[in-house]
Amino acid sequence: MDRSAGRGADPIELAGTVRAVVYQSEESGYTVLKLETQDGESVTAVGCLPYAAVGERLRLTGVWTKHAQHGEQFKAETAQRDFPRDADSIYAYLASRAVSGIGPATALLIVTAFGDRALDVLENEPERLSQVRGISAKKAREMSENFKKQTALRRLMEFLYAEGISPQLAMRIYRFYGDSSLNILHSNPYILAQDHIGGAFSEADQLALNLGFESDCTERIEAALGFELRHNAGNGHCFIPGDKLIAATAQLIGAERETVEEALDALSEDGDIVCETIAGVRGCYLRRLYEAETACAGRLKALAAEDGDISKNADKLIDSLESELGIRYAAIQRETIRLAAKKSLLVITGGPGTGKTTCIRAIAALFERAGLEIALTAPTGRAAKRMAELTGREAQTIHRLLEAGYSPETDETVFQRDAEEPLKCGAVILDECSMVDITLMAALLDAMPEHCRLVMVGDADQLPSVGPGNVFADIIRSGVAETVRLTEIFRQTAASRIVTSAHSINRGEYPDLKENGEGFFFMRRTDINRAVDTIVELVSKRLPENMGIPASDIQVLTPTRRYETGTYNLNLRLQAALKPSAVGKKEWKFGDFTFREGDRVMQIRNNYDIMWKKGGGPTDKGSPQPEESGQGVFNGDIGKIVSIDDLEDIIYVDFDDRVAAYSADMLSELEHAWAMTVHKSQGSEFRAVVLSVSKGAGVLLTRSVLYTAVTRAKELLVAVGDERVFGAMIDNYRQVRRYSGLRARLADG
Numbered sequence: 001m002d003r004s005a006g007r008g009a010d011p012i013e014l015a016g017t018v019r020a021v022v023y024q025s026e027e028s029g030y031t032v033l034k035l036e037t038q039d040g041e042s043v044t045a046v047g048c049l050p051y052a053a054v055g056e057r058l059r060l061t062g063v064w065t066k067h068a069q070h071g072e073q074f075k076a077e078t079a080q081r082d083f084p085r086d087a088d089s090i091y092a093y094l095a096s097r098a099v100s101g102i103g104p105a106t107a108l109l110i111v112t113a114f115g116d117r118a119l120d121v122l123e124n125e126p127e128r129l130s131q132v133r134g135i136s137a138k139k140a141r142e143m144s145e146n147f148k149k150q151t152a153l154r155r156l157m158e159f160l161y162a163e164g165i166s167p168q169l170a171m172r173i174y175r176f177y178g179d180s181s182l183n184i185l186h187s188n189p190y191i192l193a194q195d196h197i198g199g200a201f202s203e204a205d206q207l208a209l210n211l212g213f214e215s216d217c218t219e220r221i222e223a224a225l226g227f228e229l230r231h232n233a234g235n236g237h238c239f240i241p242g243d244k245l246i247a248a249t250a251q252l253i254g255a256e257r258e259t260v261e262e263a264l265d266a267l268s269e270d271g272d273i274v275c276e277t278i279a280g281v282r283g284c285y286l287r288r289l290y291e292a293e294t295a296c297a298g299r300l301k302a303l304a305a306e307d308g309d310i311s312k313n314a315d316k317l318i319d320s321l322e323s324e325l326g327i328r329y330a331a332i333q334r335e336t337i338r339l340a341a342k343k344s345l346l347v348i349t350g351g352p353g354t355g356k357t358t359c360i361r362a363i364a365a366l367f368e369r370a371g372l373e374i375a376l377t378a379p380t381g382r383a384a385k386r387m388a389e390l391t392g393r394e395a396q397t398i399h400r401l402l403e404a405g406y407s408p409e410t411d412e413t414v415f416q417r418d419a420e421e422p423l424k425c426g427a428v429i430l431d432e433c434s435m436v437d438i439t440l441m442a443a444l445l446d447a448m449p450e451h452c453r454l455v456m457v458g459d460a461d462q463l464p465s466v467g468p469g470n471v472f473a474d475i476i477r478s479g480v481a482e483t484v485r486l487t488e489i490f491r492q493t494a495a496s497r498i499v500t501s502a503h504s505i506n507r508g509e510y511p512d513l514k515e516n517g518e519g520f521f522f523m524r525r526t527d528i529n530r531a532v533d534t535i536v537e538l539v540s541k542r543l544p545e546n547m548g549i550p551a552s553d554i555q556v557l558t559p560t561r562r563y564e565t566g567t568y569n570l571n572l573r574l575q576a577a578l579k580p581s582a583v584g585k586k587e588w589k590f591g592d593f594t595f596r597e598g599d600r601v602m603q604i605r606n607n608y609d610i611m612w613k614k615g616g617g618p619t620d621k622g623s624p625q626p627e628e629s630g631q632g633v634f635n636g637d638i639g640k641i642v643s644i645d646d647l648e649d650i651i652y653v654d655f656d657d658r659v660a661a662y663s664a665d666m667l668s669e670l671e672h673a674w675a676m677t678v679h680k681s682q683g684s685e686f687r688a689v690v691l692s693v694s695k696g697a698g699v700l701l702t703r704s705v706l707y708t709a710v711t712r713a714k715e716l717l718v719a720v721g722d723e724r725v726f727g728a729m730i731d732n733y734r735q736v737r738r739y740s741g742l743r744a745r746l747a748d749g
Contacts, residue, residue: 031050045062157299195475226273228245237740239278330490349483363429383431437466459494522718534701563694600655610666614629694721
């Protein structure tokens with residue numbers, strides 16, 4: 001068999017009969033099996049092949065790959081599947097326990113009784129099974145239902161395969177709609193593009209048109225409206241003005257504006273979309289975002305109005321803290337601590353080096369002395385860990401604080417802590433607030449018990465949240481909360497050019513790029529290839545050898561994923577330099593990427609089902625550490641591949657001492673993180689940052705992106721690239737408007 005044709009070329013076909021199922025994930029459908037080809041050769045095939053079983057015939061389309069341990073494998077992208085037809089193959093299929101409730105002995109009885117019609121009887125005449133010795137009427141019905149579950153999914157996959165739609169989408173549809181999936185798809189193919197399924201609108205639209213739906217049908221227009229709102233939520237908008245939504249939808253599907261407006265009115269009446277005048281425009285919301293925004297506004301206004309004064313003896317407490325900690329608070333810091341004791345809602349904002357952490361530490365101590373139980377929290381694991389290290393107290397991510405989980409019924413995040421089961425604390429201190437989107441803020445506020453105080457800390461000049469809303473900036477601009485702006489750069493950080501340059505950039509001033517030193521360096525490389533070579537050399541040789549900073553403490557940042565200086569290419573180059581392939585070194589190829597032991601990786605979506613373990617090894621004194629376990633790894637978590645188990649096909653990743661196991665079907669949730677975008681770096685701080693300042697999309701080359709990147713560096717920042725791009729980013733003070741009604745709701749009344 002010529003296998004070179006399927007390597008890096010167009011997909012090829014491979015047909016055969018399943019002889020053994022090596023591994024199968026019920027959740028994702030990912031399967032490893034042994035296939036006997038038409039030529040009699042035994043090969044390994046992998047892919048999304050749910051309920052694949054011995055005896056069935058497959059026609060696969062895909063490519064040949066090479067596994068480090070298991071050798072040649074055929075990676076199936078699509079599959080056509082046929083149930084076995086002759087009695088021997090049907091017996092092999094049923095004897096493999098492909099159908100729950102049927103084992104080898106029962107399979108032999110069924111095939112002996114019905115021969116090559118056994119599967120037809122199992123599906124369509126289950127009452128006849130009760131004629132077989134040992135099979136009751138109840139058991140016959142159960143066997144038939146189990147088989148029908150498989151046939152329903154197979155038919156769904158075959159139907160979608162013929163339409164060019166991936167089997168992964170078939171798995172998601174079936175998880176929600178079960179045996180009715182195919183009927184529901186025929187009645188409304190646009191469910192493919194809903195959030196919980198995750199297909200593209202273009203896929204759903206093409207399927208609908210192929211099924212004979214009219215181009216101006218109600219289902220199409222309503223689906224297009226929902227798609228536009230979800231798409232724009234992904235770009236940070238809580239709502240879209242009605243006229244813009246109508247125009248965008250009409251252009252998307254080539255419909256008349258009047259027809260689209262009628263469909264919008266109907267959806268609004270049904271409550272699927274909420275339309276309300278806000279800030280002088282007709283805002284159109286997805287219901288979940290409307291509810292999150294109004295809930296946030298209501299709770300924040302109530303907090304701001306609440307009398308939570310516990311400031312009696314605050315000055316004495318501040319004096320005692322100064323004595324104990326050996327610190328002298330500046331006037332603005334003392335005033336901030338006093339306000340935290342007086343107000344139930346307080347906002348603290350400021351740039352790097354202005355004393356935000358000092359205020360957090362003092363406020364936490366003040367609350368504790370007042371008898372309040374406090375919860376320290378931040379949006380990301382790295383930010384929470386840094387918060388814990390700097391305050392000497394436990395800190396958690398918001399997701400962990402609220403005990404986030406996953407609901408398979410709705411395919412959404414659910415929180416165990418809410419208004420019914422609130423947090424057990426009297427105060428919450430939330431750091432890195434600029435990263436918190438409207439839905440997460442609503443969840444946190446909902447879980448705060450009555451009379452619980454909230455202190456929000458962050459840098460309002462950093463990039464806004466990835467998710468919808470502009471929460472931190474809206475709260476500050478609304479004036480609803482007492483807000484302290486820290487502007488003074490304190491003595492211990494004033495000598496750092498990282499800090500002074502960050503503040504200069506934020507004011508629109510140009511740092512002197514010729515003045516290298518004090519933690520800030522600029523290396524001029526106008527040629528893109530030279531810039532990439534320099535970045536790789538800095539991380540792999542120059543900084544470790546000349547400055548004693550290991551590569552593990554260095555993070556490469558770039559504004560973009562594309563181009564030579566984007567994350568894709570930089571990660572390939574950095575991996576080749578830092579973790580090259582070598583004889584005996586374990587690695588695992590996945591698509592265009594190769595994962596190796598020691599690689600730095602990032603989780604790129606929330607997954608509440610990933611199990612992790614922590615501890616269990618020896619302490620410095622030799623005694624065993626207590627072992628913890630839990631589940632959930634979240635978007636943006638950065639880890640290191642600590643081992644690859646070739647026998648079990650498992651990759652183990654260490655996320656800040658929490659070791660999680662990834663099987664082959666989960667690798668699409670990981671990407672290399674030797675280089676990451678500035679947006680992904682929010683909430684993190686690194687000992688050294690190497691920043692690429694080269695070409696990119698104008699929307700990414702902005703002052704806020706540059707400012708955020710510079711403030712990620714703790715000890716050293718090396719910017720590599722073109723000083724003209726550096727200057728252009730400072731000049732580009734473009735702030736992309738986000739449609740959010742929070743500010744208006746907070747300022748109203």
